[in-house]
Amino acid sequence: MDLLKLQNGSDIRGVAVDGVAGESVTLTEDIVYQFARGFATYLQDKYDKQDLKVAVGHDSRISADALKQAVCKGLKDSGCVVYDCGLASTPSMFMSTIFEEFKSDGAIMITASHLPYNRNGMKFFDVDGGLNKKDITEIITNAKEENYIEGNGSIKQQDLLSVYSNFLIETIRKQVNDKTNFDTPLSGMKIVVDAGNGAGGFYAEKVLQPLGADTTGSQFLDPDGMFPNHIPNPENKEAMEAICKAVLDNNADLGLIFDTDVDRSSAVDKDGNEISRNAIVALSAALVCEEHPGTTIVTDSVTSDELHEFLENVLKVKHLRFKRGYKNVINKAVELNAEGIDAQLAIETSGHAALKENYFLDDGAYLATKIVIKAAKMHAQGKSIDTLIKDLKHPLEEQELRFQINTPDFSEYGEKVLSALETYPTKQPQFKLAKENYEGLRFSFDETNGNGWLLLRKSLHDPILALNIESNSAGGCKKIAAQLYEFLKDYELLNLDSLHSFMNK
Structure with a gap:
């Protein structure tokens, strides 16, 4: 097969095990072996260094161990010293390039984030951070052309999660700075964790409990790659309902939920209210602006108007609504800082949050740690974090719909639709085009025409146009959708079934 088809932006993604009808295996042990060797060549070309050290970890997926062994062998055959870290989180893999105990030159995380059990993939890091799309293309090209370095390396078992957990523990101790209870600053607090049977169970057992927190009621901490309870995904409705219920059932002060590989997280307040999507962006910004007033917060494109108002008028920070894709928001924040514009936080509504103070690494456990630190300080004052x-x-209403583009030239067709829509306000002036559109097209509508906004954009990787609508009037989303339908109905290669279904509900 064409190995480039396994590239998904800055990741590798594919079907790793049989079991789902119509989905044949595309990511085999032989293929990840080739990618591992391609990565070793990439590292040597970049750093011109012999005796490369590369860390390898994985989440809880059922295909993880077999793929890990193939990856480790590929690196070993390229002469690398391989640190087999076993179960790990994606952010901890990057930290293996930082920690003195490792000082690896690169790292590979075997994960497919929140995708179904039959999928798997690879994320790559070097000492400069997560690799970008062009870097992944280079790795795949090395694999296709068998551009390999030869050697006889070694494989060592290493406990990365314990080192990483100790880093988080010390961060909490130092920043809470409870002089009367320095070692266990979370004593008296009840915090429940939902790991969704992914890799995040360590946060309850290796971080919160040693700091004195009562984690009774934490759930789905054991790794299970079949994900029998719910999808490990802070954006998933069932997952958020589960952690909200756990907080209420156990009378907890705080709830935390992670995705499969712990690069995303969200929270729940003591009253069982979820702090996710726009709210997790708001909370993260509130934490950051205490130390960096007036900083710029870079978010993805689907953030609400209400969030924009909160960031700019309540927190008094600058809000740059950029593109979907965690690497897009991170790279934009890095770019702003290089231009001399202070940008301390890059965050998606999905829960990907990267802070400048933490290498602009999208790290769900680090975000959870920042939340825990503030929650502990406020708990000592008899306050709760939701007040922030x-x-x-x-x-009042929000809706997300997706429209399949039924042509092999889906990217070109999507551009054609958006280009025509951009001129649509000349015929339909109720469509008010936003001043800045870094991705797709965003229009606002007055109270007569739906009292809200829509954003239509191309999916990052799939043959899909994605639509987000929000409204502050009952029935407003349907009214906005109906007006957009009048434009889209003439595009025969768009599957508008979801739009029809929503309008007729």
Whole structure:
């Protein structure tokens, strides 16, 4: 097969095991072996260094161990010293390039994030951070052309998660700085964790409990790659309902939920209210702006108008609504800082949050740690963390729809649709085009025409146009959708079934 088809932006993604009808295996042990060797060549070309050290870890997926062994062998055959870290989180893999105990030159995480059990993939890091799309293309090209370095390396078992957990523990101790209870600053707090049977169970057992927190009621901490309870995904409705219920059932002060490989997280307040999507952006910004007033917060394109108002008018920070894709928001924040514009936080509504103070690494456990630190300080004052975002308003209605583009030239066709839509306000002036559109097209609508906004954009990788609508009037999303339908109905290669279904509900 064409190995480039396994590239998914800055990741590798594919089907790793049989079991789902119509989905044949595309990511085999032989293929990940080739990618591992391609990565070793990439590292040597970049750093011109012999005796490369590369860390390898994985999440809880059922295909993880077999793929890990193939990856480790590929690196060993390229002469690398391989650190087999076993179960790990994606952010901890990058930290293996930082920790003195490792000082690896690169790292590979075997994961497919929140995708179904039959999928798997690879994420790559070097000492400069997560690799970008062009770097992944180079690795795949090395594999296709068998551009390999030869050697006889070694494989060593290493406990990365314990080192990483100790880093988080010390961060909490130092920043809470409870002089009367320095070692266990979370004593008296009840915090429940939902790991969704992914890799995040360590946070309850290796971080919170040693700091004195009562984690009774934490759930789905054991790794299980079949994900029998719910999808490990802070954006998933069932997952958020599960952690909200756990907080209420156990009378907890705080709830935390992670995705499969722990590069995303969200929270729940003591009253069982979820702090996710726009709210997790608001909370993260509130934490950051205490130390960096007036900083710029870079978010993805689908953030709400209410969040924009909260960031700019309540927190008094600058909000740059950029593109979907965690690497897009991270790279934009890095770019702003290089230009002399202070940008301390890059965050998606999905829960990917990267802070400048933490190498701009999208790290769900680090974000959870920042939340825990603030929650502990406020708990000592008899306050709760939800008060930080009490002024954040929420839209009355919101809807997300996806339209399949039924042509092999889907990217070109999607551009054709968007290009025509951009001129549509000349015929339909109720469509008010936003001043800045870094991705797709965003229009606002007055109270007569739906009292909200829509964003239509191309999917990052799939043959899909994605639509987000929000409104502050009952029935407003349907009214906005109906107006967009009048434009889209003439595009025969768009599957508008989801739009029809929503309008007729």
